[in-house]
Amino acid sequence: EKADITLTVAGEHTLVLERTPSRYWLQEIRDFGKSTVLVGDAERIPGHVVNLPLEVVYLESAQDGDRVTRVFQVLYDGEALSGAEVEVFQSLEATENLYEVVDEVETDASGRVSLVMDPIHAYVLETSHSVPSREVDGTGLFITQVRFRSTLFLGASY
Secondary structure, eight states, rough: OOOOOOSOOOOEEEEEEOOOOEEEETEEEEEEEEEEEEEEEEOTTTTOOOOSSEEEEEEEEEEEEEEEEEEEEETTTEEOTTTTTEEEEEEESOOOOOOEEEEEEEOOSSSSEEEEEEESOOEEEEEEEEEEGGGTTTTTTOOEEEEEEEEEEEEOOO
């Protein structure tokens, strides 16, 4: 499905997508996507949590010449998730929807990861986390595991 939205108010806008859970063998997969879009002269707002079951949150950044170091945190049920693998995709061009994997990192004990990014590119951060189905409400009778997948999209800064 496709949706078109025109944003006319300056600022940071957060768009969230939740896909209907799918099943694969004895596993249920729950997918979430979050996108932050800057309109006008807006800057990214750190720490914006939308309370997804699994969520990548932008915390802070520091500029060093042409590069920006950004810090993110992975949360599961609102708690920091240490040891989470985060796959980092970078757009091939500033305005293209084609991406390549540029890094795969693991969160530290506080669920944080620091990434050096080129602000002229868009980025997608993807992570997943699996738990036994008994820990999640609303799973089916024969489901033994629930796998959460979540992405964060950051558009180019300029």
